[in-house]
Amino acid sequence: MLSGISLGQYIPGDSLLHRLDPRTKVIGVLAAAASILAFANWQGLVLTALLTLIALLVSKLPLGIILGSLKSLWLLLVITFLLQAFLTPGTLLAVLGPLKISREGVFAAGEIVLRLALLILIAFLPTLTTPPIKLTAGLESIISPLQRLGVPAHELALMMTLALRFVPTLLQEAEVVISAQRSRGAGFTTGSPAKWARSLLPLFVPLFAGALRRADDLAVAMESRCYRGGANRTRMNALKFSAPDYVVIGVTLAVLAGVVALRFI
Amino acid sequence: MSSIIEIDKLSHIYSPGTPFQVTSLDSISLDIKKGVFLAIIGSTGSGKSTLVRHFNGLLTPAAGNVRVCGIDTADKKQRRNLWRSVGLVFQQPEHQLFEETVFTDVAFGPRNMGLTEAEITERVHEALRLVGLDPLEAARMSPFCLSGGMRRRAAIAGVLALKPQVLILDEPTAGLDPQGKRQLMKHIEEFRRREGATIILVTHDMEEVALMAERVAVLNRGRLVMEGKPREIFSRAAELTAIGLDLPAPARLIRQLRLLGKPVRTDVLTTAEAEEEIARLLGETQC
Amino acid sequence: MTMTESNGTGYLRGCPESQDSQLTAHDRDEIFIAVEDLTYIYNHDKAGGHRALSGIDLAVKAGEFLVVAGPNGSGKSTLARHFNAMLKPSGGRVIVAGMDTMIPENAWEIRRRVGMVFQNPDNQIVSSLVEEDAAFGAENLGLPSEEVKKRVEETLRLIGLSQYAKHAPHLLSGGQKQKLAIAGVLVMRPSCLVLDEPTSMLDPAGRVELMETLIRLNRTMQVTVVLVTHFMEEAVLADRVVVLSDGRIAVSGSPARVFAEVELLAELGLKLPAALEIAHGLRKRGFSLPQEILTMDDILAYLKNN
Ligand SMILES: Nc1ncnc2c1ncn2[C@@H]1O[C@H](COP(=O)(O)OP(=O)(O)OP(=O)(O)O)[C@@H](O)[C@H]1O
Numbered sequence: 001m002l003s004g005i006s007l008g009q010y011i012p013g014d015s016l017l018h019r020l021d022p023r024t025k026v027i028g029v030l031a032a033a034a035s036i037l038a039f040a041n042w043q044g045l046v047l048t049a050l051l052t053l054i055a056l057l058v059s060k061l062p063l064g065i066i067l068g069s070l071k072s073l074w075l076l077l078v079i080t081f082l083l084q085a086f087l088t089p090g091t092l093l094a095v096l097g098p099l100k101i102s103r104e105g106v107f108a109a110g111e112i113v114l115r116l117a118l119l120i121l122i123a124f125l126p127t128l129t130t131p132p133i134k135l136t137a138g139l140e141s142i143i144s145p146l147q148r149l150g151v152p153a154h155e156l157a158l159m160m161t162l163a164l165r166f167v168p169t170l171l172q173e174a175e176v177v178i179s180a181q182r183s184r185g186a187g188f189t190t191g192s193p194a195k196w197a198r199s200l201l202p203l204f205v206p207l208f209a210g211a212l213r214r215a216d217d218l219a220v221a222m223e224s225r226c227y228r229g230g231a232n233r234t235r236m237n238a239l240k241f242s243a244p245d246y247v248v249i250g251v252t253l254a255v256l257a258g259v260v261a262l263r264f265i
Numbered sequence: 266m267s268s269i270i271e272i273d274k275l276s277h278i279y280s281p282g283t284p285f286q287v288t289s290l291d292s293i294s295l296d297i298k299k300g301v302f303l304a305i306i307g308s309t310g311s312g313k314s315t316l317v318r319h320f321n322g323l324l325t326p327a328a329g330n331v332r333v334c335g336i337d338t339a340d341k342k343q344r345r346n347l348w349r350s351v352g353l354v355f356q357q358p359e360h361q362l363f364e365e366t367v368f369t370d371v372a373f374g375p376r377n378m379g380l381t382e383a384e385i386t387e388r389v390h391e392a393l394r395l396v397g398l399d400p401l402e403a404a405r406m407s408p409f410c411l412s413g414g415m416r417r418r419a420a421i422a423g424v425l426a427l428k429p430q431v432l433i434l435d436e437p438t439a440g441l442d443p444q445g446k447r448q449l450m451k452h453i454e455e456f457r458r459r460e461g462a463t464i465i466l467v468t469h470d471m472e473e474v475a476l477m478a479e480r481v482a483v484l485n486r487g488r489l490v491m492e493g494k495p496r497e498i499f500s501r502a503a504e505l506t507a508i509g510l511d512l513p514a515p516a517r518l519i520r521q522l523r524l525l526g527k528p529v530r531t532d533v534l535t536t537a538e539a540e541e542e543i544a545r546l547l548g549e550t551q552c
Numbered sequence: 553m554t555m556t557e558s559n560g561t562g563y564l565r566g567c568p569e570s571q572d573s574q575l576t577a578h579d580r581d582e583i584f585i586a587v588e589d590l591t592y593i594y595n596h597d598k599a600g601g602h603r604a605l606s607g608i609d610l611a612v613k614a615g616e617f618l619v620v621a622g623p624n625g626s627g628k629s630t631l632a633r634h635f636n637a638m639l640k641p642s643g644g645r646v647i648v649a650g651m652d653t654m655i656p657e658n659a660w661e662i663r664r665r666v667g668m669v670f671q672n673p674d675n676q677i678v679s680s681l682v683e684e685d686a687a688f689g690a691e692n693l694g695l696p697s698e699e700v701k702k703r704v705e706e707t708l709r710l711i712g713l714s715q716y717a718k719h720a721p722h723l724l725s726g727g728q729k730q731k732l733a734i735a736g737v738l739v740m741r742p743s744c745l746v747l748d749e750p751t752s753m754l755d756p757a758g759r760v761e762l763m764e765t766l767i768r769l770n771r772t773m774q775v776t777v778v779l780v781t782h783f784m785e786e787a788v789l790a791d792r793v794v795v796l797s798d799g800r801i802a803v804s805g806s807p808a809r810v811f812a813e814v815e816l817l818a819e820l821g822l823k824l825p826a827a828l829e830i831a832h833g834l835r836k837r838g839f840s841l842p843q844e845i846l847t848m849d850d851i852l853a854y855l856k857n858n
């Protein structure tokens with residue numbers, strides 16, 4: 001089935017992390033990513049890992065969900081590890097046929113996998129703890145200063161909102177169309193490329209027509225509700241920083257500063 | 266008569282093993298006799314669509330089993346052939362039309378069956394005539410130029426052309442005007458008579474059930490809560506309203522008369538029967 | 553429609569006993585939407601345009617409950633879309649609350665006053681959070697966020713969706729989604745609701761609930777309601793019924809008057825409400841039933857005394 005639990009899907013909760021302003025979480029992730037990717041040496045990495053661990057504990061997310069986000073990308077982690085381990089020259093540890101594993105390789109591979117894993121964990125934290133709609137509002141607010149440079153911040157945010165709203169609906173529709181055509185004996189896999197492309201028509205024509213129909217209906221419904229672009233529009237849930245947000249941003253930036261310091265001093 | 270569909274303790278779960286797990290069917294057992302007209306009713310989300318998708322193997326049981334024409338739907342080797350004997354018309358089937366002309370769209374199923382060109386043409390013509398469309402005109406028309414009601418009929422013809430032994434229709438009359446509804450139901454009854462097919466109708470329209478069905482199955486939250494003749498089912502008014510369903514309007518009227526202490530039969534379903542009862546009542550008082 | 557029949561009919565047929573004092577503030581005869589000689593042609597500019605409406609004259613009074621019925625393709629949706637300036641007349645004019653829909657500057661003011669609800673609830677929900685979706689219209693009006701919040705809370709309470717405020721709309725039932733769509737336009741505090749076959753995808757309970765909501769809005773808040781429907785049991789609850797056929801008004805008037813046209817309705821392929829069908833059949837058998845009979849309750853009341 002197409003609709004199961006998807007990667008990084010919001011898990012409702014009431015932890016400190018859930019209550020933070022979405023902008024705080026975005027800033028936090030950016031700071032952590034910068035530290036992991038650009039600055040951290042191994043001491044810095046340990047510091048960042050510690051901070052991540054604290055964040056995970058505070059979030060009260062079930063362990064299964066957290067590991068799940070790593071598990072889904074395990075192949076990436078394994079391949080990265082193997083490549084690093086095999087391709088780094090140095091003191092030989094073992095030989096597997098034509099492949100040589102060096103001591104330095106194992107260390108380098110461990111480090112890079114740790115970096116990647118940390119990055120994955122941190123990147124999923126905001127999506128796991130924030131309703132998508134709120135995250136969208138946060139992103140809109142962060143990029144809205146760029147509006148003066150001609151970046152259509154409101155339109156981008158609206159597109160994201162609508163995508164969030166309609167992706168599940170369109171997936172459901174795809175499921176129905178596939179089922180319906182299969183009930184008339186359609187096979188979607190056989191034959192030469194030309195035949196194969198032709199066999200997909202019964203699927204894509206209705207899906208495309210359906211998406212257009214929905215888009216049309218939605219545009220009418222939005223206009224009927226007085227929508228006329230971002231100008232003069234207000235928001236019900238105006239975002240507001242509160243005390244915990246300032247504390248979290250402060251701590252995050254302090255850690256980033258610390259990581260940079262560890263690297264360059 | 267022999268059973269054509271045998272359902273034994275069927276359960277189905279969407280997104281199993283996730284926090285979003287939904288048990289959409291819960292231990293359903295039901296026998297559907299060959300040639301019967303069965304209506305399935307239930308409020309939104311009660312599992313009607315999920316249930317009928319088990320009948321042609323689109324979904325397979327999480328527990329229990331479903332046998333259709335003697336074939337276990339979980340048997341992967343046989344499943345690919347189930348669609349030949351079980352035709353399924355989805356909700357708003359007109360949205361699944363895709364060919365350039367009505368003719369080629371209706372021919373899609375028969376062509377997949379590997380019939381000869383002559384057989385295909387014959388089946389398409391027959392199916393189009395059954396739903397009241399002109400076969401010769403339809404050959405030229407694009408389905409996207411038809412009115413909503415005609416597109417609905419073209420889409421249903423696409424399934425009738427398979428000549429299924431079991432025809433399943435999921436809310437086929439939603440959005441049609443009264444005449445369109447009446448005609449469609451007439452066409453379906455005609456198909457049943459001609460082919461001796463079993464009809465399974467999912468609907469929210471209680472009058473339709475009263476008029477057409479021989480058996481009724483009632484679902485509530487994934488469970489089969491009642492099964493029987495329409496008269497039996499609609500005599501259990503309190504239970505039906507409790508699960509978001511209703512009686513056909515004439516039955517409701519007669520029931521209220523009964524509650525007022527009038528001597529009327531309680532198993533009335535259609536307007537004609539209600540009229541008969543009231544005429545009898547008025548006749549008695551006038552004499 | 554068990555419940556609506558017993559609660560709602562008195563007011564809707566204009567029986568004076570249920571009118572409350574608030575209503576007198578509202579001039580009952582004030583015309584809210586005036587349609588004059590309206591013609592609409594799809595793809596007017598291209599060859600082979602399709603004439604969907606011709607020569608429609610119609611006045612919707614403020615506070616009225618109007619039902620528009622007619623066969624598929626008779627032009628009901630086309631007419632409804634003229635009421636909030638989504639479509640502009642090819643000929644004739646449509647005046648809403650004194651504003652001509654042809655003037656583009658009026659469109660926004662008109663849409664604020666005329667809330668539109670469509671057949672498929674899924675395609676009119678913009679947000680993946682119920683309260684955010686309800687807020688959309690009010691946000692578009694540029695109201696301060698406190699006011700938006702207040703209106704959303706009030707409206708969700710009025711419609712009975714308060715406990716779902718934080719839910720995702722796709723987890724609601726069909727009837728609840730359709731109520732959310734109504735809430736989504738009510739936050740703009742429109743004086744008129746136009747609904748295009750809102751009950752056609754609902755189960756019986758959802759249908760009854762939605763009709764009750766509409767009747768309540770019409771009765772207690774004097775919202776003008778224009779309801780497009782194929783369900784004649786819904787039509788008998790209205791103040792007035794307009795039947796379209798082939799882009800023209802075939803008959804219009806009180807439900808009693810419209811449903812007296814048995815032959816015409818049969819010709820159009822429309823069905824009588826069950827109560828009327830029974831009454832009609834009984835008259836044919838020679839029983840003399842009173843002419844006012846419209847609903848099951850009326851038959852019941854008559855039989856009770858005989
Ligand atoms: N693809 C899916 N993924 C997850 N849950 C689903 C899916 N399809 C249906 N469900 C859930 O399963 C239950 C039964 O749904 P189903 O569509 O069978 O109901 P239905 O009786 O056909 O309703 P309706 O009258 O609205 O068509 C519902 O709770 C629904 O939310």
Ligand SMILES: Nc1ncnc2c1ncn2[C@@H]1O[C@H](COP(=O)(O)OP(=O)(O)OP(=O)(O)O)[C@@H](O)[C@H]1O
Binds near residue numbers: 412413602623630
């Ligand atoms: N976008 C369009 N382009 C061209 N023709 C259209 C369009 N929309 C509707 N029509 C045509 O205009 C006529 C009136 O359509 P309309 O949708 O108003 O009917 P309706 O009474 O609402 O029907 P239904 O009961 O099926 O909703 C129909 O003949 C239809 O085919």
Ligand SMILES: [Mg+2]
Binds near residue numbers: 314
């Ligand atoms: Mg369904």
Ligand SMILES: [Mg+2]
Binds near residue numbers: 628629748
């Ligand atoms: Mg319409």
